[in-house]
Amino acid sequence: MKMKRSRSLSPKASSSEEDMKRVKFEESEKTNDIITHPHVLDFSDDVLLNILKYLNPKDLMTISLSCQRLAQIVQDKTLWRRVDFRAAPILLNDLKEYIKFLQPITISLAIRGDLYCENDTELSLCFFNCIKTTCIQLKELIIEEYCINGDEIQITDFPRTIEKLSLEGCKIEHLRSNKSYFFRMNFHMPNLTCLILSNCQWFTPHSLLVISKMPKLKELRLNSCHRLGECVAYTSLATRFGFKTLEILDLRDTALGDSEVGCFSCTKTLTHLYLECPSSLRNAESSDELRPLQREALNQLPVYEDGNLAQFFVEDGFRWENYMFGRCLITDRAICALGSDTCDRIINNSAEEVIVVEGDKRIFNNPHLKTLVVRNYPHVTNSSLVHLALNASSLEHLDVSGTSVTRQGVETFKSQRPNVKIVTSFDET
Known part of the structure; x- marks a missing residue:
């Protein structure tokens, strides 16, 4: 006798058992999803520090507002050893919040303002005092496109531990006519090796006398300092008796001529020299085309740092117009003085x-x-x-x-x- 095989050897599962299996399967999926896609706060502090070190300081400040744990981690001093806030201009009102994150271990600080902003962009003495008090190991200070009141803030108000100073694009107002802004800088910053004054229209050649006395200065960038060619006498004295360690010199986009470059040829330690004619003078074919610029320069009297030096030139019949912008094109004579x-x-x-x-x-x-x-x-x-x-x-x-x-x-x-x-x-x- 043939018997039919039963379709199922076990009884049919109840609806409650199916619901239990479904719940366990969903829980297993959630567990796997947590393992494969963990939350950022599940990482240890060390791992989070390694992640945060790739962010710029502004992003770190934003993250610190998200939760208490991240706020504590962001305060770690290793994240603030080198601080560069130049990703966007910082208004003075916001600058106080930024400098709160600085640490005693901070060795580099870079900030950028906006001279064309309607709000006040003049740095205060309180800012420099805060840096000197907090960043006791600061070696690099980069300040770009801010205003500095030269009557209230002297060069001696900057941290004396600085080895690299940049005032690129800054504007210094209320300068004294009888003294360089860098007066006594060689005593206040004896370890300075790099000075960047690019696009500083207030810079005049009489300041070269003070800068040339820096005992360890290796890099000097004066590109786009358009008043640099007002007086060759200061350049001659500075290069003859100073710049004993200078290696890198940037004079691009300045109205210097053969006489000034010839002066710097006396710098025996020089290894890198950058020269480029200003765009406003590139189409000048003869000295006649430079006469309007000459007359404009002659309207600005040269600044004398040394009264005896000025008296010597006046008594000796020195003619300043010969060294203004009349001979601001470099020729073979300057290049053949090198090497x-x-x-x-x-x-x-x-x-x-x-x-x-x-x-x-x-x-x-x-x-x-x-x-x-x-x-x-x-x-x-x-x-x-x-x-x-x-x-x-x-x-x-x-x-x-x-x-x-x-x-x-x-x-x-x-x-x-x-x-x-x-x-x-x-x-x-």
């Missing part, structure tokens, strides 16, 4: 009118010059290339874009100095 030079030197002049000459005597002006940038000067020609090929033995990078060097002159330079990277206006470099 080493060869000349004949008289070593004996006897009574019998016999002159003994020692030939091939080398004068090392910048024996370690590695980088030279000289852009957009039409009076720089192949003569500069010939001189540099023979006398700049340490040169590694040369930029002569916008000059009057020829393709043939560049090829000749390359054949003589194949290890030097040269940048020109030609397609093939």
Whole structure:
């Protein structure tokens, strides 16, 4: 007898058992989802610190407002060792909230304001006092596009521990006419190695005398300081008796000429020199076109830091107009003063009118010059290339874009100095 097999050996599950299985399955899915997608607060403090160190200070301040635990972690001193608030301009009213996060371990602070903002952008003495009190190990201070009252805030109000100071784009008002703003800076900041004064229209050449006395200064950036060429006498004195450790010098977009660059050729430690003609002067073909600019400069009397120096020039009939903007284009004469030079030197002049000459005597002006940038000067020609090929033995990078060097002159330079990277206006470099 054949019997039919039962479809199921177990009784049908009740509805309550199915509900239990469904609940357990959903709980298991939630557990797996938590494991694969954990919440940020599930991490340990050490892990959160490693994540937060990749955020900028402004984002850290925002995160600190989210919950109490993150607020405590954000206060960790390791996150505030180097502080850069330049992602967006900071108004003075908000600056007080920012500096609350600074720590004694903070070694670098960078802030940026907005000179074109309608609100007041003048830094207060309280700000500098707070930095000196809190950041006792501060080595780098970068202040950009703020106003500073030179009558209330002196250079001695800055932290004395600074090794790098930048006032790029800042405006200093109420400056004294008889004293440089950097007076006694060499005593107050003896460890300063880098000074950046880019686009500081208040900077005048008489301040070079004070800056040149800095005992450890290696980098000086004065690009876009348009008043720098008002008086070559200060440049001459500063370079002759100072700048004993200067290595990097940025003079781009300044109205300097052969005389000033020739003065800096006396700086034997110089390794990087950057020169570029201002855009307002690039189309000037002759000195006649510079006369309106000359007359405008002559209306601004030079600032004298040393009364004796000023009296000497006046009594000696010194003509300031010869050193204003009349000769602000760099030529081969300035470039040929760099590197080493060869000349004949008289070593004996006897009574019998016999002159003994020692030939091939080398004068090392910048024996370690590695980088030279000289852009957009039409009076720089192949003569500069010939001189540099023979006398700049340490040169590694040369930029002569916008000059009057020829393709043939560049090829000749390359054949003589194949290890030097040269940048020109030609397609093939």
